[in-house]
Amino acid sequence: MKHNLVISCNKTNLSKIRSFLSEIMEEQAIAELEAHKMILAVDEICANLIIHSNYCNPTKKIEILVNFETPTKVIFIIKDTGISFDFDQYKEPDMTDIISSKRKGGVGLILVKRIMDKIEFSTDKNYNICRLTKNIRT
Amino acid sequence: MVNISIDKEGGSNLIKVIGEIDASSSIKLDDALKTTSDAGLPIVMNLEGLNYISSAGLGVFISYLEELKTKNIKFVLFGLQPAVKEVFDILGLNQIMNIVVTKEDALRIANEA
Numbered sequence: 001m002k003h004n005l006v007i008s009c010n011k012t013n014l015s016k017i018r019s020f021l022s023e024i025m026e027e028q029a030i031a032e033l034e035a036h037k038m039i040l041a042v043d044e045i046c047a048n049l050i051i052h053s054n055y056c057n058p059t060k061k062i063e064i065l066v067n068f069e070t071p072t073k074v075i076f077i078i079k080d081t082g083i084s085f086d087f088d089q090y091k092e093p094d095m096t097d098i099i100s101s102k103r104k105g106g107v108g109l110i111l112v113k114r115i116m117d118k119i120e121f122s123t124d125k126n127y128n129i130c131r132l133t134k135n136i137r138t
Numbered sequence: 139m140v141n142i143s144i145d146k147e148g149g150s151n152l153i154k155v156i157g158e159i160d161a162s163s164s165i166k167l168d169d170a171l172k173t174t175s176d177a178g179l180p181i182v183m184n185l186e187g188l189n190y191i192s193s194a195g196l197g198v199f200i201s202y203l204e205e206l207k208t209k210n211i212k213f214v215l216f217g218l219q220p221a222v223k224e225v226f227d228i229l230g231l232n233q234i235m236n237i238v239v240t241k242e243d244a245l246r247i248a249n250e251a
Binding site for chain 2: 011012014015018032033036037040043044047050051095098099100102103104105106107108110111114115
């Protein structure tokens, strides 16, 4: 079963993404805690794309596709046309450093890495594509 | 959408959070922690009504830990819903922050010498 949603790059649209995902999770009868974590991970990617890749420009769009390949394997694909993110260059920051630097950012991708089983970033023509894979524990 | 209120109770500033904190609403949490961290009293946060928090909100909490430690201001959270608690646990924040179940425990810890 495939589902998709297109939103404009405005931070207030993050709640729309969460509602969209929440409905799908309910439909698929995914346990609440497991669903919550997957929704969080997608929210984190979308927030990064809205803020850092598209500078909250409401004329820019993000597309979210959800595909349950099997009842226990779901693929999330998030597409945008903003500045691409080089995941190969990403180094997970140390929590002690984040605390001592008093900065407010830096933990979003840590959450995504710890929640999802696979994270892939690629580009195709003018699109940046983030593909998240989750094997759901039953 | 999030609603945040600040009251005084048991010698602490009690911040009550209701709703969802994400990248669009974390500024409200930041404002509440700025106000209370400047006031000097212990800070107790009632998170019973918080049903979602993303890294934007967690980042706000994290950004105040050092300042509150330096100012010797106790900072205690209570009433986390299971899904919210799990997000704190994923990052290991349960190891470095005071997180308890009840308001009574939170106020007691906040006022310990």
